[in-house]
Amino acid sequence: MLSLFGKGRAKDEGMPGGRIDLPFPVWFSRHGQTDWNKAGRFQGHSDIPLNETGRQQAARNGRALRERIKNLDELVFVTSPLVRAAETLEIIRDKLGLPRRRYGVDDRLIEIDLGDWNGKTVDEINAEDPGVWERRQKDKWAYKVPGGESYADAAARTREFLLELKGPALIVGHGASGRILRGYLCGLDRQGLTHLKSPQDLVFELKGGKEKTV
Numbered sequence: 001m002l003s004l005f006g007k008g009r010a011k012d013e014g015m016p017g018g019r020i021d022l023p024f025p026v027w028f029s030r031h032g033q034t035d036w037n038k039a040g041r042f043q044g045h046s047d048i049p050l051n052e053t054g055r056q057q058a059a060r061n062g063r064a065l066r067e068r069i070k071n072l073d074e075l076v077f078v079t080s081p082l083v084r085a086a087e088t089l090e091i092i093r094d095k096l097g098l099p100r101r102r103y104g105v106d107d108r109l110i111e112i113d114l115g116d117w118n119g120k121t122v123d124e125i126n127a128e129d130p131g132v133w134e135r136r137q138k139d140k141w142a143y144k145v146p147g148g149e150s151y152a153d154a155a156a157r158t159r160e161f162l163l164e165l166k167g168p169a170l171i172v173g174h175g176a177s178g179r180i181l182r183g184y185l186c187g188l189d190r191q192g193l194t195h196l197k198s199p200q201d202l203v204f205e206l207k208g209g210k211e212k213t214v
Helices: 035-039 052-068 083-095 122-128 132-138 151-163 175-186
Strands: 026-030 076-079 169-173 203-207 210-213
Touching: 026 052, 026 083, 026 175, 052 083, 052 203, 076 083, 083 169, 122 132, 151 175, 169 175, 175 203, 175 210
Parallel strands: 026 169, 076 169
Antiparallel strands: 026 203, 203 210
C-alpha cells in the first residue's frame, strides 16, 4: 500500500468545511503520463494528451479496477474536461468492458490553474524568480501562482462537486486538484494534503475517511 503522506507532513488547519463523509466508496485515478509530465513541465489548464506510457498506465488501472469493482452498474463515471483525463477514463472503461464514451464531464475537476508556470520546469521558474519554488513549497495551500490559482482557490469547487455525489463514483482527475479531493474524503490538514504522493499508475479507493491503493 502506498503511504498517504510525502515528506515533511505538518499538522495544520483542517480543510474548509471539514471532512466530507460519504456513505459509499469513491475511486480516484490521476490521468496517465504526458510528454510534459515526462519532461517535468507544469501543465495546469494546458490541454496536453497522454503519451504511450500514459495509455499503458490507464490500461493498468482499468485492469486493476476490473478485479476490484463488482457492481459496475451502480457506478458513476466522471472526468475533468482536459483531454489527458478524459482519455484515461476512456481507456479504463474499455478495460472494464464498457463503452469508452459514456461518462460525465465536470469542469470542477479541472487541474489547479498554474497560470504563468504552464509549460515551464522548476529550473526555468527559479531562473526567472530565484527562490520562488521554495517559497511555494512552504505553503502550497495559500500560494497563488502568478496568473493562476492556489490550492485554496480550487478547494471550494472540489468540495461542491463531492457534496453533490449521490452514489459510488470513479473519478479521473489530476495531481493537485486530486490531492484536494482526497484530502476532503480523508480529513487531512491543509498543509499535509498538498504533499500527498500522486502516482499515475495506481487508483485510490476512498471510503470511511481512509484511502488505499488499487
